Amino acid sequence: MKAEKSVMMLLSNPATHDVRPLKEALALAKRGFKVMILSWDRERNSPRLSLSGNLLIHRLNLRAPYGQNIRTFIGLLLFYAWCTITSFLYKFQVIHCHDADMFLCGVILKIARLGRVKLIYDMHDHPIAFLDRFPMHDFIVKTILSMAKKYGDSIIVVNEGFVDYLSKIGFPREKITVIMNVPPKAIRGNFRVSNKNQDKFIIFYYGDISAQRGVDKLIEAVTGLEGVELFLAGRGDLVPLLKNLENRYKNIKYLGWISISEIDSLIKKVNLIPSLYMPDNINHILATPGKLFMAMAHGIPVLVPEGSYQAVIVKKYECGIVVDMNDTVKVREAVSKLASSPDLCKKLGENGIKAINELFNWQIMEKRLIRTYNSFIF
Known part of the structure; x- marks a missing residue:
């Protein structure tokens, strides 16, 4: 995979049913970006490799439950290790991390490349959604947000409410882009x-x-x-x-x-x-x-x-x-x-x-996504 206009996405599900990451990946691929998704197939129901045009999905088929428990945590650490090793097989300019569980992995990959790649933290949910049952979850959330301020080149959020929240805790507004999980323009009503x-x-x-x-x-x-x-x-x-x-x-x-x-x-x-x-x-x-x-x-x-x-x-x-x-x-x-x-x-x-x-259609959000990428690398 060429380094020019190349993106690596990190996703902790099999990239089969999570609509938002797939819409973003397809939008980038349509605009000539080479996109690879490293994903975790916990139920081992999907092929290890899927290729369609400029989009490649590379899956780790490792069985583990969803939720907040020790088996999931161990599986996540193994997925981090697999992502780190697998990432060296490819060249890319951007790491696009979907949610808090993948952001930490993205930080590891950015550090491993001496900061020579850009890091996008796509915040579908507040980090507490993944950590509310963990001990010291408030401390862990603060640590993640602090790392996002330091290592994140761009933060994608789902609405203006997140923009206001993040700006109040020190995130520069110019680094935040709102890309909502919305459908295409409505054709007809019910x-x-x-x-x-x-x-x-x-x-x-x-x-x-x-x-x-x-x-x-x-x-x-x-x-x-x-x-x-x-x-x-x-x-x-x-x-x-x-x-x-x-x-x-x-x-x-x-x-x-x-x-x-x-x-x-x-x-x-x-x-x-x-x-x-x-x-x-x-x-x-x-x-x-x-x-x-x-x-x-x-x-x-x-x-x-x-x-x-x-x-x-x-x-x-x-x-x-x-x-x-x-x-x-x-x-x-x-x-x-x-x-x-x-x-x-x-x-x-x-x-x-x-x-x-x-206001709330994917045609608008897709333009914002491409503009975000073009603004800091291409």
């Missing part, structure tokens, strides 16, 4: 919600089925609510409870773990998408999940928790409803209001599409 003869108002939640995401509050709020059905897909510690409730209440349906294509198909048929991160830590407060923008692109109202950066977006662009997720009575009232107001749902959906087409 205005099924405007059909007043519709039998059911369908809510679709997908992702981590846990109390941290407020799923227990959502279930409590809509259980037995007439005319409303709640579909849930994903994994998490609340699945046993969910299966029990599914047997007792007709309007609760658990779909299990479903594919991205199945999610995309189901989204087009629903009326409301909750994007729930309970704002009980800095990562949940700042997060703007991809499902928020996916719902907006399809013209579907979103339900988000008060006190989050998501709430700032939803209020500003009037594309959904903001509610205190700890107050299940208010959540129930909010859902009932939307279920009985198809015209309101249509208006919120139209506002979401407008915001996507004007």
